[in-house]
Amino acid sequence: MIDGVKQQKWWGWGEEGKAYHHEDKPKFAPFVKKMVGVDITAPVAPVPPFSSLDVPASRLSDALRADLESVLGAGFVQTDDETRVVHGFGKGVRDLLRVRSGRLSRLPDVVVYPGTQQEVERLVDAVVAADGVLIPFGGGSNIVAALEAKPDEHRQVVSVNLGRMNKVLEIDEVSGLAHIEAGVFGPDMEDQLRARGWTMGHHPDSFVWSTLGGWIATRSSGMQSDKYGDIADICRGLTMVMPGRVLTLRPLPSTSSGPSVREMVLGSEGRLGIITSAWVNVHRIPEVRELQAYFFPTYEDGLKACQEIVESDAAVMMARVSDAIETQYIMANGKKSSRLGSLSSKAIQKIMLQKGWDLEKIAMSFVGFEGSPTHVRYEKGLVSKIVRRHGGMGVGKGPGSLYDQKKYDTPYIRDFMLDRGLVADVSETSTPWAYAEQIHTNTVAAFQRAMDEIGVRGVVFCHLSHSYHSGACQYFTFAIADSSPDAEKTYDHAKRVIQQSFMDNHGTVSHHHGVGEEHSPWMDQDISPAGVFIQQALFDGVDPGRNLNPGKIIHEGAPGISTNSTEA
Amino acid sequence: MIDGVKQQKWWGWGEEGKAYHHEDKPKFAPFVKKMVGVDITAPVAPVPPFSSLDVPASRLSDALRADLESVLGAGFVQTDDETRVVHGFGKGVRDLLRVRSGRLSRLPDVVVYPGTQQEVERLVDAVVAADGVLIPFGGGSNIVAALEAKPDEHRQVVSVNLGRMNKVLEIDEVSGLAHIEAGVFGPDMEDQLRARGWTMGHHPDSFVWSTLGGWIATRSSGMQSDKYGDIADICRGLTMVMPGRVLTLRPLPSTSSGPSVREMVLGSEGRLGIITSAWVNVHRIPEVRELQAYFFPTYEDGLKACQEIVESDAAVMMARVSDAIETQYIMANGKKSSRLGSLSSKAIQKIMLQKGWDLEKIAMSFVGFEGSPTHVRYEKGLVSKIVRRHGGMGVGKGPGSLYDQKKYDTPYIRDFMLDRGLVADVSETSTPWAYAEQIHTNTVAAFQRAMDEIGVRGVVFCHLSHSYHSGACQYFTFAIADSSPDAEKTYDHAKRVIQQSFMDNHGTVSHHHGVGEEHSPWMDQDISPAGVFIQQALFDGVDPGRNLNPGKIIHEGAPGISTNSTEA
Incomplete structure (x- = not known):
């Protein structure tokens, strides 16, 4: 852990000490009991201590450590167990199930904290020269398995935390544009902007624990997007460090300069490089x-x-x-x-x-x-x-x-529920308006049918969250009453049923959570095999050595969940 | 020429018989005289007859002709001289200067008119199997040299005209989406939509002579974009035929499925495939x-x-x-x-x-x-x-x-002027608002200085055409009084000065005309060399045989104009 870079708990969302309480909400316990039969007032076993985890040793070589320390200084090259565990997972419930039960998969060998653009350039080149793997961490709130290395990754894995790069560098007050470092967390960024009378207006549910760079890398969308747009609209220019080169897209309101490189970086989930700063639309705080x-x-x-x-x-x-x-x-x-x-x-x-x-x-x-x-x-x-x-x-x-x-408090409720054997997570999609009602009805029905079939009690609910001229995003929350060691399998089954229902009802794999590994099995159905071919051509051409977060977006069979249960 | 597919004049904009007249605008001749010293009332030499052109013979092989005729029927495989000349150029003034003086460069060897999605698939495969080059024509209104083959192209060149694919296939009245074939011209499309109470609201200056597929392939923007959006906003899904595969992007209001394939096809100018249909936002006609x-x-x-x-x-x-x-x-x-x-x-x-x-x-x-x-x-x-x-x-x-x-009548004025030795064209860019005034002032000054230096009279003027939160597009029209055989060089010089001024003043190579060959020399400056590297990786990966409109967007030195006069 680095001074000034806040870090989430290893076993749950947000900071130690903050948690959900139900005692002042008398209707909540009966509601949960009625819905899924779980008594949330019963005593709960504590989360096991970190020391109980069997953390595999870092495989960082002395040579790469020396290179990284010479670029960043020794203090910003971390290999302690807790830092590596925190950076080895996102915060999906599947992540929490695994980390809490000590199934740690392929953790990063080192976590680096660059402080400047130049340091990112030098560290990227050092890692690629050593044929290492680079995974940008963002704020760590990812829920689609985009932050973890492939389980069989034999090369050195470097998680890049830009938390020190957290400044609003410049506000162009005439244009309503701000140039901001990619590692800044939502509240810190809005504080810096608001101090000068501006707001970006981007408020995803993960706001407190996600970063500007993470929003761009996943094509995030905030709860005020009907006015302020998705991050793809808000982000007008950016800088991305690639092996041996730096991409610089100046801020432009709109341009016709071939296939949009900006829109390739948006949603690239680390597969094209590491986003270090962005120019974003900012607005005067409304009256x-x-x-x-x-x-x-x-x-x-x-x-x-x-x-x-x-x-x-x-x-x-x-x-x-x-x-x-x-x-x-x-x-x-x-x-x-x-x-x-x-x-x-x-x-x-x-x-x-x-x-x-x-x-x-x-x-x-x-x-x-x-x-x-x-x-x-x-x-x-x-x-x-x-x-x-x-x-x-x-x-x-x-x-x-x-x-x-x-x-922003929903994830704390999710963790509270998990403590009580209720596995809950979210999945969202968008469709044209013509299918909005159908996808809701059919997804709820498919989930309930699947739970009935395996004899597990579950509940799913939904809201319309983001609207556009021709359609909207619907955001589903589902909870499964399974405290058994098989809970992850039950989750995978539920998630698979929901994702397949999205595809069967004119929806997309994700409206704003991204693809990672968890959604990648559905990409063929979503953008057609030719679309996957185009993305693959892009990744292969830009990163022939597969050093940049390999295995994400394009399905390679692991670890995640698959479109049919036999493959899983 | 094919029944039911309208075709422009070989020597100018639009249809035969329609032209600009100044006689009923008594202030116009004095205005032109004052600005550039040209007397537009003087008698004018007629455009030379088509028969005076020395049209190189088609190099279409008997084998490929037979393949194409078996796919399309003989009537939709055209190799006559006028059809090939019309399809060998866009409608920039540089195109008109060349075609009128008989400098025909590398014309297509054949123009094909598929009538269905399946025919496009079969013809693309036939041409690629024969190692030919495919160039989609759209409506032929391009002004950045995106429609012509490389001058040294030794392979067979096939221009693809989708004019027969001109139907609004379906309107999803609940979502406000329409599925439309890509070959439809603006007025025909709006007529079909309006007959059912809808409009797409996309009205570029080229509207009458441009197609839906062309708008998508060039990232077009219409004069009502402040409300309806650029074509990149309007186009929500599409079908594109690629060698051996078909890309199908279903209509989605917004999605987080990795780097946006939709935004790669937008602006691809034929380098990834041939767009055959699109799902677009449509709106009820306002009260x-x-x-x-x-x-x-x-x-x-x-x-x-x-x-x-x-x-x-x-x-x-x-x-x-x-x-x-x-x-x-x-x-x-x-x-x-x-x-x-x-x-x-x-x-x-x-x-x-x-x-x-x-x-x-x-x-x-x-x-x-x-x-x-x-x-x-x-x-x-x-x-x-x-x-x-x-x-x-x-x-x-x-x-x-x-x-x-x-x-929509400005191009007719441009042709009228060209008849009178006044070489006029347009160039547009966008900047953040902070640079809007500066780019106008400096571009006008740079153009005038350049004209003064070579002793040619010229005039440039401009309007703000499209606005966004953080910036706007400014649209420049420039006219040069040069009736000499060197007029093309003078045009190139003026164009080069204007484009470089865009780059020097925080602008982009183009807001909505695209890149083609004419703007490609500035791409390094616009999206940085790393951006060009990314686009190149995409094109190379998708089209390793360089069968898809090669030489566009990425600068390869010819024919176009270059960033410095010595290279030209």
Whole structure:
């Protein structure tokens, strides 16, 4: 661990000492019990101590160590066990299952912390000269197995942590562009921008523990993307270090200079080089920012309303709606005293019942507005009409502010659940609007059928998270009540069923989590074999020695999960 | 020429019989005389007859002819001289200079007109099996030398015209997506869409003579891109035929499936395969569509106002402003009786003079609004305030409707000028807003200095054409009074100076015309040598036999113009 570079727990999300508590949310334990039969109030075995892990020794050669130390200084070349374990995994539940049970796979042999662009250039050349493997770590929040070496990797594996490269270097206040080092974490970056009156407006769920470089390398998208765009829109230029060369793409609003190299680096997951800085769109902090909450009789009503909202003359910052189960999950997570808690009050329920709504089917929605006070008022007027046309009702901005405070905390709930034998994770996809309802219905059904077949209790729920003219992203959360040693297999099965349902229902392998190894088996189905051929040609041509995070994006059979259970 | 596939003149833009006339615009001849000393009223030598050209014979082998005829039928395999000449060039002024003087370079040996996806697959395989070269023609409006074979190409050259593949195949009315064959021309496509109440909203200057496939292959942008997006935003999925395989990208609103293959095909200019169809965003025809005209005291005021407009709470469809010379050009092109003519009326001039404006510096602007009547009123209100804040004044919607009618006619004026010894063409770039003023000033100055140095009269003018959060495209038109046999050299010199000025002032080689051979010498400066290396790796990996439009995008020294005059 390096001074000034924050590091997550080895066994879970975020920092030591921060955890989810259910005691002040009286409806939560009954909700979980009802859904998956797990009693979260029962005593829990503690996570085993780090010392119980059997950590394989680093294979770093003296020669490469000397080279790296001469480039970076000895303090920034780390080979201790905990640092290597933390950098050997992302934070998917599959990662946590493995690391907690001591199945450590092929850990990096060394973790390096360069402080400058020039140091990255020199370290990349040193590692490639030694025929080593380079894996950029980002913030370590990856959930698609993009951070780990291939299990049979016999070469030296170097994990690159850019956490020291965390400065906003320059703000072009005329253009609304900022030049920022790639290793900066979300909150640190927004603090630096906000101190000067700017925001980037990119807020993925992983915001607290992910970096600018990681967002670009995975084609991230934030919860305000309806206004600010995906990272692919936000990132206008960048610098990437490649073996023996440096790619420099100056910031441009739009260009017609052949196949877009910028769009090749976006989503490259370390396979083309190490992104060291980027030019991104930044915006003046809006005068007004407001999240309004609405209820719809059903999720389907909410989906239709959201499509109409994003297609209307209003240009909202976000339009989100949760399905019935997720709505119940949100309500169950409300503190008794909170405004969210009050939503399930008898008074509101009475109105819903008067409207003839089935309380088991209601869907909660948040719509975000930004701009001048007049503009926000104008847009709220437009949205209200649409909500009413779809049978919905507004319930004010109370729940929205609560959502805003809690929006990054979901992974702590996931870890809390894992402690209690409930294996939970997320998977998201996008489709054209025509298939939005179908992919939801069919994916929920496929998951439930699969769990019924193997006799494991599970629950899946979903929200519409990001909208575009022609379609939207839906974000599924699923939890499986399996505390057995086979939990990873059960997870793999559930995940496989969900991913295959995405493909069978006009969806993509991922809207914004990336491919890594976990999603790579579906790439043929997603972009067609010719698309995989094109990506392979690109990787082979740029990295003939396979030194740059090999095995990601293109399926090579391991470790991950496969499209059919027999191959797994 | 094939029944039902329209074809341009061999010697100029558009169809035979359509031409520009100046007689009804009394101010135009004096304007040209003043600017470049050319008398456009003098008699003009006719374009030489086609029969005067010395057309090299087709080198198509009997074997390949037989293969192609068996795939397509004899009628869709054309080797006559005029068809080959028309398909051997784009429509840049450099193309016209060469073709009119009989310098025909390496023409295609055959032009093929497939009618189906399967025919394209079979013909691509037949040509590659014969080690021939495939060049997709699009609508033939290219101006960066992307349609011609390398001068020393010894293999058989096949130009592929998809003009028969011109149908809107399907409209997904729920998602706002249409599946359209790539060979359709702009007006035909919009007619098919509008008949069902939809529009794609993509209107490049070349609209009448360019195709959907061509727009995608060059990363085109239309004049309403502020609302509808560039073609890169509009195109959500596509089919591309490659040797031995077919790429199928299903329509997706957004995806995180590795480096974007969609964004590699966009701008690929035939180097990865032949685009046969695409899924594009389509929109309901808006209730109201209005172009409002404004005047600003200077171009710089107009630039600042446009930036503020696109960054405001209004979401306009277009914001365009012309510099002083282009404003004078537009006014000089007004018919005496028209509303544009009336703008130069004594009454309006009097108001401007009262405001203390210098009439030689005024800048004309068009801003486009779409939506419900209420919304258009709301946005016009926001824009009016911004215009006033920058010292501008509104002059109503008369000039806008005139602009709308005439917006595709500029190339006819260019041909009219060329008949009169005035070599004119266009070049566009984009920059961050911070450099918008600088690149305009410096490019105009560099061009004038270059013309002064060689003692040729020339004029250059410009408008802001496409805006984004962090920057904009500026579109330059330049004309050189050179009727000598050296006119092509003079053009090359002017073009070289303009392109280098783009690079020296934070611009890109092209915002939406593409690279071809003409812009390829600047690619190293634009995307850095590492960016060119990445593109080269992609092309080499996908097309190791160099059968797919070789020599484009990556600079190979010929024929085009080079970054320094000695190399040319």
